[in-house]
Amino acid sequence: MGRNTRKRRTPMATKVVAGAAALAVGGGGLVWADFHASAHEENPAHNRTRSAAAQVATIDCPDVGQQLSGVPDRARGEVDGELATMDSQITEAYKRLATTRRAQAGDPQFVQNTILGPLKDRRKAIIDRIQLEIDRAGGRADDSLDQLAGCQGQPAEQPQNGDGQDGDGQDQDGGQNQDDNGNGAAGxxxxxxxxxxxxxxxxxxxxxxxxxxxxxxxxxxxxxxxxxxxxxxxxxxxxxxxxxxxxxxxxxxxxxxxxxxxxxxxxxxxxxxxxxxxxxxxxxxxxxxxxxxxxxxxxxxxxxxxxxxxxxxxxxxxxxxxxxxxxxxxxxxxxxxxxxxxxxxxxxxxxxxxxxxxxxxxxxxxxxxxxxxxxxxxxxxxxxxxxxxxxxxxxxxxxxxxxxxxxxxxxxxxxxxxxxxxxxxxxxxxxxxxxxxxxxxxxxxxxxxxxxxxxxxxxxxxxxxxxxxxxxxxxxxxxxxxxxxxxxxxxx
Incomplete structure (x- = not known):
């Protein structure tokens, strides 16, 4: 199966290293919660096997693009490019998260100090550029966008921005579903x-x-x-x-x-x-x-x-x-x-x-x-x-x-x-x-x-x-x- 191609310009997205592509259990399997257990059973939870991958943490960043309105037409291209760069930063941070599980287990501040903190600084720089591009094009940038620079770690079992996050991207035991190299599974x-x-x-x-x-x-x-x-x-x-x-x-x-x-x-x-x-x-x-x-x-x-x-x-x-x-x-x-x-x-x-x-x-x-x-x-x-x-x-x-x-x-x-x-x-x-x-x-x-x-x-x-x-x-x-x-x- 091939890919539809044409002459492409120099990519803006930053290449990231492989590491998070590991399956939950090698060879295409994953730990399974018994889906045959009925909700009407007296203790259905007793018949289920908790998925090891349910403890996988991910990067939760406010979506800057969804908060933008009133961007002048002539600034749209530049702003879209900056937002795409921000997505690439999140991807890189997630890869870093997924490939440093052992370091995280040994240092409760590892994620905050080496992943989330630097990510916030990089996102803040992009937000500043977005605001400048909007202003230059005759629009009025929203100063509140600065509040969207920080990201959190999120346990995978939480379906949306949730409470109870510990801010460092780890669950209580620091565990993640891992392969033999400590790489996190992508789901x-x-x-x-x-x-x-x-x-x-x-x-x-x-x-x-x-x-x-x-x-x-x-x-x-x-x-x-x-x-x-x-x-x-x-x-x-x-x-x-x-x-x-x-x-x-x-x-x-x-x-x-x-x-x-x-x-x-x-x-x-x-x-x-x-x-x-x-x-x-x-x-x-x-x-x-x-x-x-x-x-x-x-x-x-x-x-x-x-x-x-x-x-x-x-x-x-x-x-x-x-x-x-x-x-x-x-x-x-x-x-x-x-x-x-x-x-x-x-x-x-x-x-x-x-x-x-x-x-x-x-x-x-x-x-x-x-x-x-x-x-x-x-x-x-x-x-x-x-x-x-x-x-x-x-x-x-x-x-x-x-x-x-x-x-x-x-x-x-x-x-x-x-x-x-x-x-x-x-x-x-x-x-x-x-x-x-x-x-x-x-x-x-x-x-x-x-x-x-x-x-x-x-x-x-x-x-x-x-x-x-x-x-x-x-x-x-x-x-x-x-x-x-x-x-x-x-x-x-």
């Missing part, structure tokens, strides 16, 4: 999985729900068929969040639709590119982090940034199905999306940021009334794993992007309408279906777990799943999408 851990039968039906409104549910409004649909990445278009860039930065995502994406998708693609490049979509008027970019089966396979990126050197290991799994559908709004008609509109749904850093922007959900075919955000489902034989992302479907009517890549779009409100000042646009719904071998449990371990690619410090948590879209439909096709949805037709 996932046993507690990241759940049997689909243990998920309550209708327990979660996945992705703020389909916008066109119920009577009234615009009830049509438009489905675009763009394949399942048969062209092997992969890279670890992020054109939306880190334009111009090589390896800006620190994990690998699947791409369908537009075939010119790297960090250096301009809007003109996108408009002129080939597309994998059956309708050649759709050159939109649809991308998401790959799933991998951690079976010991060495992929094409086993020794590359974004891949094995950053803890993303194992066989890349393409979806068996990639369903891309646009739906309407409960309260009324939708308007056309502007060309080159960018939307990110979900949060690649939800494990440390918290669940506020988490939006993708997991399920199994035949059980899709059961949706879960923070666990990988274990599907019964004959059932397939399903990832679902329902995008924001309200637009501010002016901007194709925003400084934090969120403020220009919004989800519908509880009544199905858009917030004041926003217009309803077609809602993209992405449903990905995977054939994944059912994990087996042997001697308290699960063999060949699967996981989503992630930033190293996010430990492959399922809550970090996310999905990205850039609208590059031509005007005629976008008008057709709108007409189909507003007239109540089902088109493709």
């Amino acid at each position: 996932p851990v046993a507690d990241d999985f759940i049997g689909i039968d243990d998920v309550e039906p209708d327990s979660r409104d996945s992705g703020n729900g389909p916008a066109a549910d119920g009577d009234g409004g615009s009830t049509g649909t438009f489905t675009t068929d763009c394949g399942v990445n048969e062209n092997n278009s992969f890279n670890s860039d992020n054109l939306i969040a880190a334009p111009g930065v090589d390896n800006g995502a620190h994990h690998v994406h699947d791409y369908v639709g537009n075939q010119d998708n790297d960090a250096f693609s301009s809007d003109e490049d996108l408009a002129d590119a080939d597309t994998s979509c059956r309708n050649q008027g759709d050159r939109s970019t649809y991308y998401w982090p790959v799933l991998r089966l951690q079976d010991g396979t060495e992929e094409f990126d086993a020794n590359e940034l974004g891949g094995g050197t950053e803890g993303n290991v194992g066989r890349i799994l393409k979806p068996a199905q990639a369903e891309l559908k646009f739906v309407g709004n409960q309260q009324g008609d939708v308007v056309a999306m502007p060309k080159f509109l960018r939307i990110i749904t979900g949060d690649a850093k939800s494990f440390t940021n918290g669940e506020a922007n988490a939006n993708s959900s997991w399920s199994c075919t035949g059980f899709e009334d059961r949706q879960v955000t923070d666990k990988y489902p274990l599907c019964p034989e004959g059932s397939q794993v399903v990832r679902t992302s329902n995008f924001q479907s309200c637009w501010d009517g002016r901007n194709i992007d925003s400084a934090n890549h969120r403020d220009h779009v919004a989800f519908v409100q509880e009544d199905g309408g858009c917030p004041n000042g926003f217009q309803a646009i077609p809602q993209l719904q992405v449903r990905l279906v995977y054939d994944i071998p059912t994990p087996t449990v042997e001697n308290g371990q699960v063999q060949n777990p699967y996981a989503v690619d992630s930033f190293p410090e996010q430990l492959h948590k399922p809550i970090t799943d996310h999905n990205d879209f850039i609208n590059v439909m031509d005007e005629d096709l976008m008008n057709e999408v709108v007409d189909c949805i507003n007239s109540g037709e089902d088109c493709q």
Whole structure:
């Protein structure tokens, strides 16, 4: 399996050494909590084996990018580059954390003095540059950004910014799941999985729900068929969040639709590119982090940034199905999306940021009334794993992007309408279906777990799943999408 390549500029991201790519238990297994134990048992905890990797600590840093607003357009490129450098600093700090477990055990201040303290100083320097760049471009920098420089150590069992952190990145016994060299495992851990039968039906409104549910409004649909990445278009860039930065995502994406998708693609490049979509008027970019089966396979990126050197290991799994559908709004008609509109749904850093922007959900075919955000489902034989992302479907009517890549779009409100000042646009719904071998449990371990690619410090948590879209439909096709949805037709 190869990587889609083109001539690339000098990478801004700093290369990091391998070390955190070790699996929890070598050869693709991990210590397993007995997922067959029922919640109705008298003492279900007695039937579970605590995962050794549950004590793995990670780096928890405030997300500076999410706090930015009002960045002048001419400062956006510089600011995005600085934020990408900050992500690289966190990656390096996590690698340092994962490869110094013995030193941490011998010195309770090791993490604070040698990892978190220097990281804070480096982040403060970048924040200062961001503020200067905003001011130079005619904006007004927020002085409170300085408060976001410091990071903490977080025990892996805590799903979000939590209380009870000891500030030095260690649990009480200083332990981490380690290989023979003392390297920390990158995840996932046993507690990241759940049997689909243990998920309550209708327990979660996945992705703020389909916008066109119920009577009234615009009830049509438009489905675009763009394949399942048969062209092997992969890279670890992020054109939306880190334009111009090589390896800006620190994990690998699947791409369908537009075939010119790297960090250096301009809007003109996108408009002129080939597309994998059956309708050649759709050159939109649809991308998401790959799933991998951690079976010991060495992929094409086993020794590359974004891949094995950053803890993303194992066989890349393409979806068996990639369903891309646009739906309407409960309260009324939708308007056309502007060309080159960018939307990110979900949060690649939800494990440390918290669940506020988490939006993708997991399920199994035949059980899709059961949706879960923070666990990988274990599907019964004959059932397939399903990832679902329902995008924001309200637009501010002016901007194709925003400084934090969120403020220009919004989800519908509880009544199905858009917030004041926003217009309803077609809602993209992405449903990905995977054939994944059912994990087996042997001697308290699960063999060949699967996981989503992630930033190293996010430990492959399922809550970090996310999905990205850039609208590059031509005007005629976008008008057709709108007409189909507003007239109540089902088109493709």
